[in-house]
Amino acid sequence: MTFGRENAVAMRGRLRPDRRRQLLSTMLQLDQLTQRYGALTALDGVSLTIARGEFFGLLGPNGAGKSTLMSLVAGLREPASGTVRLDGVALAGRPADIVRAIGFVPQSVALYEELTAEENLGIFGRLYGLGGAKLVARIDECLAAVQLSDRRRDAVKTYSGGMQRRLNLAASLLHEPKLLLCDEPTVGVDPQSRNAIFDLLQRLNRDGLTVIYSTHYMEEATRLCSRIGIIDHGKILALGSLDELLARLPAAEIVSFARNGTPPAAIAALARFGALREIDERCEVLLAPGVRLANFFAATQAAGLPDRAFTLKRPTLEDLFLHLTGKTLRE
Ligand SMILES: Nc1ncnc2c1ncn2[C@@H]1O[C@H](COP(=O)(O)OP(=O)(O)OP(=O)(O)O)[C@@H](O)[C@H]1O
Ligand SMILES: [Mg+2]
Known part of the structure; x- marks a missing residue:
């Protein structure tokens, strides 16, 4: 058993208590992870620690480096530099350990279309080293978990996009991994399948599974993740819980x-209340902390602007992304 060897040492108390606590609670540690495609640096020195039991979100727009990070952790490619440690063990050159411990839900559905759900899971299960009664039982459990038991003997090509995504998820769970990587698992999925995927992932996480979930939907990151890393151009720009991240915005x-x-003079007057930014046809003022709304609206009235011309909202992760990068997540 290679996994947990360092943990076992930590348990026996040969390490300093603080280092021991850290090791026992750390599931995944990325150190200066870098990946290049030719001249393009797709992942740029990412260091990140994921604790056991976390539901970690990787939020970023197209091309940010989310899939690159996932594929390095899943051992699908070797990084240009840097290390991936799982449970304290460096993964380089240990494909068997990676397969045993990690479940990977790739961004594009990877299934045999001509085969049934059962046959697909049989193939994946055997790749994970399962067989016999254990494999049969796990296929049953995983099909039930993604609510596809009644379609088990139908060819995957007859499935909806959402059903294929759910089966893709089932395939990653067969071997009961301790770390699950989900790379945008809900893209192009109907609301019913999306909710089924969310419910299942949340249930598995409550039962102890560590999840890393990539998305470019801030709603998903907000709803699911206990901690979120905002990624763009291969770098983690901000990291923390939703509240910690939103606290980085200079506006409540x-x-x-x-x-x-809105006359330019009025816009200039309103900009005195906080940072002004323009998005398409709209202007936004990020009210500086301490600014009272009543004062803001007194100023709009003085400028002859009707109250109904204004809408008020709480900042979101989209606002933080815009603040950090000057662009929206969907650009
Ligand atoms: N195999 C490849 N060859 C060349 N460039 C690549 C390759 N894979 C990814 N890239 C580039 O690396 C960068 C990061 O890509 P990556 O797929 O990791 O982003 P992503 O965050 O997963 O994006 P998306 O949300 O579109 O899936 C992009 O600029 C992309 O064009
Ligand atoms: Mg991707």
Whole structure:
């Protein structure tokens, strides 16, 4: 048994208590992980520690480096430099250990279309080293978990996109991994399948599975993840819980209004209340901490602007992304 060897040492008390606690609670440690495709640096010195039992979100736009990070952790490619440690053990050159411990749900569905769900899971199960009654039992459990038991003998090509995604997830769970990598598992999925995927992942996480979940939907990261890393151009730009991340914005509230029809002098007056930014046809003022809304609206009235021209909202991760990068997650 290679996994947990360092943990066993930590347990026996040969390490300093603080190092011992750290080792026992760390599931995954990335150190200066870098990947290049030709001249492009797709992942740029990412260091990250994921604790056991976390539901970690990797939030970033197209091309940010999410899949690259996932594929390095899953051992699908070797990094240009840097290390991946799982349970304290460096994974380089240990494909068997990676397969045993990690479940990977790839961004594009990877299934044999001509085969049934059962046959697909049989193939994946044997790749994971399962067989006999154990494999049969795990296929039953995983099909039930993704609510596809009644379709088990149908060819995958007859499945909806959402059903294929759910089966893809089932395939990654057969061998009861301790770390699950989900790379945008809900893209193109109907709301019913999406909710089924969320419910299952949350249940598995409550039972102890560590999950890393990549998405470019801030709603998903907000709903699911206990900690979120915002990634762009191969770098983690911000890291923390939702509240910690939002606390990085220099605003507790944002007022939004149409640029057209608001005189430039009025816009300039409103900009005194916080940072002003323009998005498409709208302006937003990120009200500086301590600014009272009543004062803001007194100023809009003084400028002759109707209250109904303004909408008020709490900042979101989208606002933080815009603040950090100057662009939106969907750009
Ligand atoms: N095999 C490859 N060859 C060349 N460039 C690649 C390859 N894979 C990814 N890239 C580039 O590396 C960068 C990061 O890509 P990656 O797929 O990791 O991003 P992503 O965050 O997963 O994006 P998406 O949300 O679109 O899936 C992008 O600029 C992409 O074009
Ligand atoms: Mg991707």
